Amino acid sequence: MSDFLTVSRTAHDELVTAAYQSRGFSADEAAEGTKLAAEAARHGIRTHHALKALHLDHLFGSAFGGCVPGAEIEVVKSRFPGSETWNCNRKLGQSVAYRAINRCIELADQFGIGQVSVDNAFHYLWGGGYVMEAAERGYIAYTNCTSTLAEVVPFGGKFPTLGTNPHSWGFPTTEALGFPLVSDWATSTVAMGRVQALKREGKLLPDGAAVDKDGKPTNDPNEVAALLPFGAHKGYAMCLLNELYGSLIGGSLPTLRGRPAKAPEDEKTSSSFYFQVIHPDAISGGAFAKGRDQMANLKAVLDDVLGHGNEACIVPGQFEAEARKRSDAAGGLHFTAAELAEFGELAAEIGVAPLEAK
Amino acid sequence: MSDFLTVSRTAHDELVTAAYQSRGFSADEAAEGTKLAAEAARHGIRTHHALKALHLDHLFGSAFGGCVPGAEIEVVKSRFPGSETWNCNRKLGQSVAYRAINRCIELADQFGIGQVSVDNAFHYLWGGGYVMEAAERGYIAYTNCTSTLAEVVPFGGKFPTLGTNPHSWGFPTTEALGFPLVSDWATSTVAMGRVQALKREGKLLPDGAAVDKDGKPTNDPNEVAALLPFGAHKGYAMCLLNELYGSLIGGSLPTLRGRPAKAPEDEKTSSSFYFQVIHPDAISGGAFAKGRDQMANLKAVLDDVLGHGNEACIVPGQFEAEARKRSDAAGGLHFTAAELAEFGELAAEIGVAPLEAK
Numbered sequence: 001m002s003d004f005l006t007v008s009r010t011a012h013d014e015l016v017t018a019a020y021q022s023r024g025f026s027a028d029e030a031a032e033g034t035k036l037a038a039e040a041a042r043h044g045i046r047t048h049h050a051l052k053a054l055h056l057d058h059l060f061g062s063a064f065g066g067c068v069p070g071a072e073i074e075v076v077k078s079r080f081p082g083s084e085t086w087n088c089n090r091k092l093g094q095s096v097a098y099r100a101i102n103r104c105i106e107l108a109d110q111f112g113i114g115q116v117s118v119d120n121a122f123h124y125l126w127g128g129g130y131v132m133e134a135a136e137r138g139y140i141a142y143t144n145c146t147s148t149l150a151e152v153v154p155f156g157g158k159f160p161t162l163g164t165n166p167h168s169w170g171f172p173t174t175e176a177l178g179f180p181l182v183s184d185w186a187t188s189t190v191a192m193g194r195v196q197a198l199k200r201e202g203k204l205l206p207d208g209a210a211v212d213k214d215g216k217p218t219n220d221p222n223e224v225a226a227l228l229p230f231g232a233h234k235g236y237a238m239c240l241l242n243e244l245y246g247s248l249i250g251g252s253l254p255t256l257r258g259r260p261a262k263a264p265e266d267e268k269t270s271s272s273f274y275f276q277v278i279h280p281d282a283i284s285g286g287a288f289a290k291g292r293d294q295m296a297n298l299k300a301v302l303d304d305v306l307g308h309g310n311e312a313c314i315v316p317g318q319f320e321a322e323a324r325k326r327s328d329a330a331g332g333l334h335f336t337a338a339e340l341a342e343f344g345e346l347a348a349e350i351g352v353a354p355l356e357a358k
Numbered sequence: 359m360s361d362f363l364t365v366s367r368t369a370h371d372e373l374v375t376a377a378y379q380s381r382g383f384s385a386d387e388a389a390e391g392t393k394l395a396a397e398a399a400r401h402g403i404r405t406h407h408a409l410k411a412l413h414l415d416h417l418f419g420s421a422f423g424g425c426v427p428g429a430e431i432e433v434v435k436s437r438f439p440g441s442e443t444w445n446c447n448r449k450l451g452q453s454v455a456y457r458a459i460n461r462c463i464e465l466a467d468q469f470g471i472g473q474v475s476v477d478n479a480f481h482y483l484w485g486g487g488y489v490m491e492a493a494e495r496g497y498i499a500y501t502n503c504t505s506t507l508a509e510v511v512p513f514g515g516k517f518p519t520l521g522t523n524p525h526s527w528g529f530p531t532t533e534a535l536g537f538p539l540v541s542d543w544a545t546s547t548v549a550m551g552r553v554q555a556l557k558r559e560g561k562l563l564p565d566g567a568a569v570d571k572d573g574k575p576t577n578d579p580n581e582v583a584a585l586l587p588f589g590a591h592k593g594y595a596m597c598l599l600n601e602l603y604g605s606l607i608g609g610s611l612p613t614l615r616g617r618p619a620k621a622p623e624d625e626k627t628s629s630s631f632y633f634q635v636i637h638p639d640a641i642s643g644g645a646f647a648k649g650r651d652q653m654a655n656l657k658a659v660l661d662d663v664l665g666h667g668n669e670a671c672i673v674p675g676q677f678e679a680e681a682r683k684r685s686d687a688a689g690g691l692h693f694t695a696a697e698l699a700e701f702g703e704l705a706a707e708i709g710v711a712p713l714e715a716k
Binding site for chain 1: 434436437438439440441443444445468469470471472473475476477478498511512513514515516517519520527529531539541543545573588589590591592593595596598599601602603604605606607608609610611612613614624625626632634636637638639640641642643644645646647648652655656658659660662663664665666667668670671672673674
């Protein structure tokens, strides 16, 4: 990791917390936003660490009412004991997501499965972080959300009317693999950030990733007007799923989402979150072959999938686990020199000491 | 539909029911197997109607102990009121699936979300049929299962250690679209049946669909040794999900599944099913823009996705809904002449009158 500099987590956390507080977020919110940012950096999620979180807040968030510091979560009255719906009043997405996944765990402990749906939400950054935490605690966890902007064209269409709508699953595989299995991806073939990167590098996009302004497929990053779902009609369905959940929760029309200037007064422009946790005991039939217990059966199945010449295959979450090991071995968080410079600008802006490499 | 002949549903149902009963299935089981077969044909699911169901039973099912006529479902004792796990003792998959989705609906009515996991299962044929029924009744429904044989190579691997593991979702969009939205697909790029069809037609496979005996990508159907997941690492994760659910429920090692001759005495060789139903009221925040109700908001979001030049896009479940309209307009079920001839062989085998086109 010679390209990376190591920064102390304490110093990182102090700076990021100060940045959140300078924007009016409460101590709780700043701590939750900082935790997610640090965990993203620790796990090598370079697209969703503190710089991205604070940049997103700057573009769509606390300065514009897209996100409201200090907002209170209201639990909507419901007749269903295994489910909750929250109006989070545009509270910081990371705060809401950590609390929602914790509430789902409590519901799963009681009912075997629990769900929390969130209306009036603002970007939770890295969905994998929340399901990973639940998976490390021994649960099966899932979340999806509607992304802020509609950047994805439906399969067979021309105009972007869908978010990049990610799905994140976590499974309790720490005993089987040494780390939680976490599958976490957007439903577009590539992210818009990747298009920008390829443009800078003068490289082409893969097939099936994007369209130009007329809705025609293109490999040229300079011509890209919108993204395509991964995996043709199957990825399109995965992308559409989040819009269906979102619309039933109370979400806005996708083409107005994150675009208050474009929306009529009486239309919403917020995102929606959906969380679900399953207690593994609640899906166990208890009858595993060769006297294995449930976790040993999970390991036996994974060993079978990754055997027979498939030993080089990557398990979802493996890259994140390897990055975490490297971070922990270095005793801090890894950033590039360019990222460190950006942290420096942030520190100057709020008048605190800059982050320094160890 | 000039290639199709119309057969009376009553005549179809009598023949298929007689076929199930001739193999020892109970009246209940025969009725449930027949219902799923008729609904598959009615909705244009040509790969999972009666001929496929009875062929699968012939290859892996009642003649070999893979499926056990008259088996009783045992509900495993559990401390979780929102969840059930069933040992179905290899009862007919269609009977188990219809009952499981109904039980999930009862649990969702009570808790907002309910799940039923099934161990010792045998092929339920068309997952879309079960979630479609729940969606028509107003619910969000989901099912996945582990497919009988491991035919799919993990992303980056060489040897097939995963089933074609399908996912099926149904959403209550009848008010919004005129039909339930049903997303139902295997996680391989194409099915093995499609490879056989292309071989007969002398055509090539699309890229990313299959590998040869050395694990190298191939487009030649004659060289195909195994299938690839759709959508690279994302489709691989979707395929792996079913193995994770299956392993936690009590499922067998994927490379032994459906292959009792290959399996040691003390290993299992059965599939697993997972079902989940959500009551839409349980995820509603109740605050929809412009005074819309929940279903009107769902329609507004779908209209937005399918507007803006995307009017030609297909919604998952639309082809099935169109086939159903054609079947209902013709007053029966559509089959090809070749299929009708196969039904004739079946009728002769069990000594009943053949199916005749209207």
